[in-house]
Amino acid sequence: MTEPAPDGQYDEWLDAIEADGGYYVECANGHGWLPPRRVCPECGSRELRDEPLPDSGDIVTHTTITVATPQFEDDAPYVTAIADFGPVSVTGLVRGVDPEDVEMGAVVGIEVGERETTGDRAVVFRPR
């Protein structure tokens, strides 16, 4: 079987998080995004550079998903959350805490884990 091609800068970004070197893309006016970006959608700046992703973020919203897609069938129930890292927000799976105990504003760190269903890599948040 042919190995699937990597998704360019997305997989490189996951590699960097795995190596504790997470980053985000910042434009000349301080707007933060996740790669790949060639232009800032907010202000049109094309002067983009990689900046270190802050060490921790705050959960700004979360959900416990019980009806999953086939790709997450064995993961369910699982928690998906958006965490605010300051210049950029990231979506990830919350692990290391009971789903019922996930709280708004909780401080989390970011790492790369695996989907239980498929073994594919996924962004994972753990309480700090």
Added chain:
Amino acid sequence: MSDPRVAGAGVTKFGKHPERTGRDLFAEAGLEALDAAGVAPDDVDALYYGNFMGELAEHQGHQGPLMAEAIGVDAPATRFEAACASAGAAVRSAVRDLRNGEAEVVVVGGAERMTNIGTAAATDALAIAADDLYEVRAGMTFPGAYALMARSYFDQYGGSREDLAHIAVKNHEHALVNEHAQIQKEITVEDAIEAPTIASPLGLYDSCPITDGAAAAVLTTAEYAADHDIDAPVAITGTGQGGDNLALQDRPHLAQTPAADKAAEEAYGDAGIGPEDVDVAEVHDCFTIAEVLAIESLGLYERGEGIHAATNGETDRHGEMPVNLSGGLKAKGHPVGATGVAQLATVAWVLDGTHPRADAVPDGTVGVAHNAGGTVASTTVHVLEVKA
């Protein structure tokens, strides 16, 4: 050029028709629309057709010409894809072509076949309206995305699952007389709250069903309608469309839908009206929280106030501002690519008095249709008015 008229519309029974092909569903709706309008197929200048997941559900791309053929029309046909706002985008293009004189008659519509692949695969297909790299791979489903928005709304403005339940109860009640509706079953607030959770805080009754169905409408210039003695009192007087970042994580506010704000502002300005003039609204309630976000973006309610509208009885058929008299996506059903035109048809029928819930607004002359794609990264708003 004057405002385009809704000359006729057709909608299939929404529901579970796993064995019916998309082309057959659309043929039923399209032929019904042509018959209702009394327009000869030879007069149709174009078909603008909405469909979201045809490749995944039916292994069928390139549906434009297929659907033109299915309704006996030999005209250029193009498929529009803007997730759940696909048909709204199709309507907008038709309105522009009719206004600028490039067409006299356009069939707009859409179809979606969904139940044939089962709930799990349909959930998977719906998820691709989100950002695959940064959302879907983090487990986000379509209900999950709206659950994230709902929790953010509760956090910022208040409200509760009970308020959302009142929306479901209202829309189920509205659908009881709608023969096209997928779900014609009265429910209680308790039923909704006690239903199984899909993605907390949203439960089964916060969610629209998975639906097979099609809708179509024949739009003409006012001049064509007059020249052909077509009784078409309802005009599309305003069109607007707005966009936003695809991924929720990239938006500054998770409990507002600025794409809909922009679409509404443009459509109202286009029609020369304001939200205070609106008598009735069909809005995109794929989940109960979506109705709240929609009525706030439409300016019918202030931010943080829309959550109480159904609880207070203001948006039911006896209220000041009836919303989703069809039953909405919640009870009528949501065949994704057809929804925008099904909404348009509902508003036209309410305004011309032929809808079974038209008695909610006997003197209504202005309606809006709000059609949102994904987590409202695409939205169209259309204003419909009764003209002499």
